Amino acid sequence: MMEKKCRELNCQTLELQVYLNDLPGNDFNTLFKGLSSKVVGKKCEEVSCYVMGVPGSFHGRLFPRNSLHLIHSYYSVHWLNQKAPKGLTSREGLALNKGKIYISKTSPPIVREAYLSQFHEDFTMFLNARSQEVVPNGCMVLILRGRLSSDPSDMESCFTWELLAIAIAELVSQGLIDEDKLDTFNVPSYFPSLEEVKDIVERDGSFTINHMEGFELDSL
Amino acid sequence: MMEKKCRELNCQTLELQVYLNDLPGNDFNTLFKGLSSKVVGKKCEEVSCYVMGVPGSFHGRLFPRNSLHLIHSYYSVHWLNQKAPKGLTSREGLALNKGKIYISKTSPPIVREAYLSQFHEDFTMFLNARSQEVVPNGCMVLILRGRLSSDPSDMESCFTWELLAIAIAELVSQGLIDEDKLDTFNVPSYFPSLEEVKDIVERDGSFTINHMEGFELDSL
Numbered sequence: 045m046m047e048k049k050c051r052e053l054n055c056q057t058l059e060l061q062v063y064l065n066d067l068p069g070n071d072f073n074t075l076f077k078g079l080s081s082k083v084v085g086k087k088c089e090e091v092s093c094y095v096m097g098v099p100g101s102f103h104g105r106l107f108p109r110n111s112l113h114l115i116h117s118y119y120s121v122h123w124l125n126q127k128a129p130k131g132l133t134s135r136e137g138l139a140l141n142k143g144k145i146y147i148s149k150t151s152p153p154i155v156r157e158a159y160l161s162q163f164h165e166d167f168t169m170f171l172n173a174r175s176q177e178v179v180p181n182g183c184m185v186l187i188l189r190g191r192l193s194s195d196p197s198d199m200e201s202c203f204t205w206e207l208l209a210i211a212i213a214e215l216v217s218q219g220l221i222d223e224d225k226l227d228t229f230n231v232p233s234y235f236p237s238l239e240e241v242k243d244i245v246e247r248d249g250s251f252t253i254n255h256m257e258g259f260e261l262d263s264l
Numbered sequence: 265m266m267e268k269k270c271r272e273l274n275c276q277t278l279e280l281q282v283y284l285n286d287l288p289g290n291d292f293n294t295l296f297k298g299l300s301s302k303v304v305g306k307k308c309e310e311v312s313c314y315v316m317g318v319p320g321s322f323h324g325r326l327f328p329r330n331s332l333h334l335i336h337s338y339y340s341v342h343w344l345n346q347k348a349p350k351g352l353t354s355r356e357g358l359a360l361n362k363g364k365i366y367i368s369k370t371s372p373p374i375v376r377e378a379y380l381s382q383f384h385e386d387f388t389m390f391l392n393a394r395s396q397e398v399v400p401n402g403c404m405v406l407i408l409r410g411r412l413s414s415d416p417s418d419m420e421s422c423f424t425w426e427l428l429a430i431a432i433a434e435l436v437s438q439g440l441i442d443e444d445k446l447d448t449f450n451v452p453s454y455f456p457s458l459e460e461v462k463d464i465v466e467r468d469g470s471f472t473i474n475h476m477e478g479f480e481l482d483s484l
Contacts, residue, residue, distance in 0.1 A: 059328040063316065068296040076288040076319035094327055096283065097317040099296035107314055108279040 059092045065106055068099035101125065103169045107177040115174055115184040121167060122189045128230040129162035139227035143213060146205035146231045147196045156196050163234035167241075168248050175250030184251060191235045192258050201235040279312045285326055288319035321345065323389045327397040335394055335404040341387060342409045348450040349382035359447035363433060366425035366451045367416045376416050383454035387461075388468050395470030404471060411455045412478050421455040 064075065079095055100106045102117065103125040132140050132155065141148075141155045148155075174184060191201040199206070212229075215221045236244075238258050245253055284295065299315055320326045322337065323345040352360050352375065361368075361375045368375075394404060411421040419426070432449075435441045456464075458478050465471055 061328050061331070068299070072292045072296060072317060076292060076317075079288070079319065092325065092328075094325070095319075097292060097296070097319070099299065099315075099317070105312065105314070108281050108312075111281070 062095045063098045065098040072097045105173045112177045113182045118187045124232040125166040129158040131158040142227045145209045149197050159234045171248045282315045283318045285318040292317045325393045332397045338407045344452040345386040349378040351378040362447045365429045369417045379454045391468045
């Protein structure tokens, strides 16, 4: 396909510029060393590939306007921008998701509302930033962790966090961790349903969905 | 000036994309952490500045064709691409710059020829790569270490290396370093004269010199 495009554009080699984004605190050095012998500035068959690192949060702007043809985010946008969703403490400062670290069957309804609301806010920021950076007729391929069930407290998406909450509660009971730390900690991640993602994309309006599907990963 | 350009282009904020290049083995992590609180994706007055890291050797291609408006290289292109200039051993494999690590008053003429020839080759590679990457009417600002004297063995450019060669020779005399290591080591750097730089740029032909000057740095 690349070679065909090359001939269409009447150029000897097709050139790709690839930006790899992560937070500034992550390890770009190892990434760059691993890349250097393979693809940095090297020709791969008929394609020259130029790879760069972009430090910053994908919840904000990372690139100039109209500069990206294809955006791909893999297994990332289910992470929230905030350390934890807003609204998980009462007016009196009391934890509303006591003994749990994510949406749980026993969590009050306000917990699932706070998570969805925060995901809505953060995912909209992501869409807004990318919509300014993508060229007209550019496209985006997103893969994120979600759920097939409409119930956000379904074990499908909560199983890991339920287990972790039980483990932390055990450490609390042994006096190794303050109870308050467990009560106020909430995982900064939300696993949306397909309908929730669709709803946010449509409300935001800057992208149109061409194709959308849910798939299950094989268990380890 | 930025604000004026903004008004001319009728855009609310001017956006700059800045690429920082270094070899893949260098420390981009510290660079990115230092930048993150200041300029990454942040507005600086009326200018949004997007900073990226580009790992690779500037002696080869680093960017797609026609993608850079302004290229700046500071204190770098006097470094050679090779570990040492080619041609500094005889056919029999004997070192031709014995006891020295750079061009010296006592070095045979072939040493200065080998250095100039290697610089010519490497600087031409640099110019060739950048000329493909720069947009038409783009420009380049180069600052490199050179010399004012026409004589490459003048103390102006050799002083540091002469001192270092004496220090290494002392270690050799104490048996701490093999003599062969001193004899075969040559600094992979060349400090050209203005005339040499001008000659190489003109022979290469891909850039035109608008302005060129030599200046002395204050001594420490």
